Amino acid sequence: MNDPQNNSPEKRDSVQPGAAHSCDVAIVGGGMAGASLALLLAHHCPALRVALLEQHPLRGPGAAIELPSFDTRATAIAAGSLQIFAELGLWPALREYAAPIRQVQVSDRGHTLGVSLDARREKAASFDGMLGAVIENAALGPVLHRALAATATRVIAPAEVAGVTMQADGTLLRWRGEGEERGEQTLHARLLVVADGVDSPLCRSLGIETREVHYQQRALVTTVGLQRDHAGVAFERFTDSGPMALLPLPKRDGMHRAALVWTCAEDAADQIAGLAEADFIHRLQRIFGWRAGRILRAGSVSGYPLKLSLAREQVRRGVVLVGNCAHFLHPVAGQGFNLTLRDCDGLARALATRAEQLARGQISPGELDLLQTYWRERQQDQLLTIGFSDRIPPLFAARNLFAQGARQAGMLGLTLAPPLRAGFVRQAAGLAL
């Protein structure tokens, strides 16, 4: 186990070479899912010996962390997730990088009717006067990993898990490190948490299949500079090619900024991403309109192919899946990480309810009964959130009269019927259950 006082990455990574080690919980993947779960376990189940293995090196505190999770994207973190981070004591550190979402404006291109959700009106679904907050992933990563370094979690990085063998009392992981830890190492875990992202080789090696729906769309992501202040408004705009989101970001170098997620048809994505900055802005402004004022700048564009990918099994004896390897969603409603954080919170709390038995060694953290209880409690939220993220894009992409009528009626319903709107907002905020 780590010395919690010694947070230097070199010391944290040190494991006796060649020796077989054991822990109660091994988390494979130090991205948003794995790092968040490790923090929640340290908070709710401090007696558990937790190891986190990440194949990429983690830099020292303060420096950028080059993991897939912590790239150039920004994440809309819902009020419910902010509450979870606040319970972990992370809100003061996150607030420094957060742009509050005070209002969400949803609109349909070519129609005047739209829905506006306001934190002042939706008090029950807000946190500290905001519906949520947007944080750049490159800022979120170091906050999570700095906090993790201050816990007793054993962070092993770089450590690529090359294979796992199920045993009667848990799982034997084989991993490869660098430097002194070059060559194959082993670690025995009573509970294996797979958090290695979408298209998980680990799930495949465990024989866990996924159900996939390819949307034939790509999300183009970039940061734009705005002429005027966004005033904490997040815009969601449905267009012929797919939904577009413009999320508030903190001002930088005197420039008002927003994070753009532009969903477009797969066959148009390369052409749009390859446009020169002025042409990109021109096209964007034409489709998005002038709700956020004039767009002055656009940064480099990254693309993410979109699909729905759901693991057919999320728990089995000694194994649990969290994050993208369990469910990878369309980013339209900004739900993927928020759902994952609620799953991780649920898992840590489920283990905490059995803390005494775990401490006395009467049960294992990989006990099937315990994991199934966790899964049953998470099922309803997952079904609602996954359905919400999966059904909106086709409804808003369809230009036929029925679909247009349905979404206009939906927007009208949300505008006119406060209980309906409240339900919608609470689900989106991760506070529905």
Ligand SMILES: Cc1cc2nc3c(=O)[nH]c(=O)nc-3n(C[C@H](O)[C@H](O)[C@H](O)COP(=O)(O)OP(=O)(O)OC[C@H]3O[C@@H](n4cnc5c(N)ncnc54)[C@H](O)[C@@H]3O)c2cc1C
């Ligand atoms: C365009 C876009 C926008 C999004 N916006 C939002 C949003 O606004 N709000 C929201 O809630 N969600 C959003 N999401 C979803 C969010 O990004 C995901 O929920 C999040 O990335 C989940 O991360 P993860 O940790 O499961 O996977 P990953 O980020 O893929 O992390 C997996 C980690 O496992 C490591 N790993 C893999 N294999 C091994 C191995 N064998 N050994 C050791 N380590 C290994 C990898 O190096 C990596 O660090 C968005 C997604 C996209 C695509």
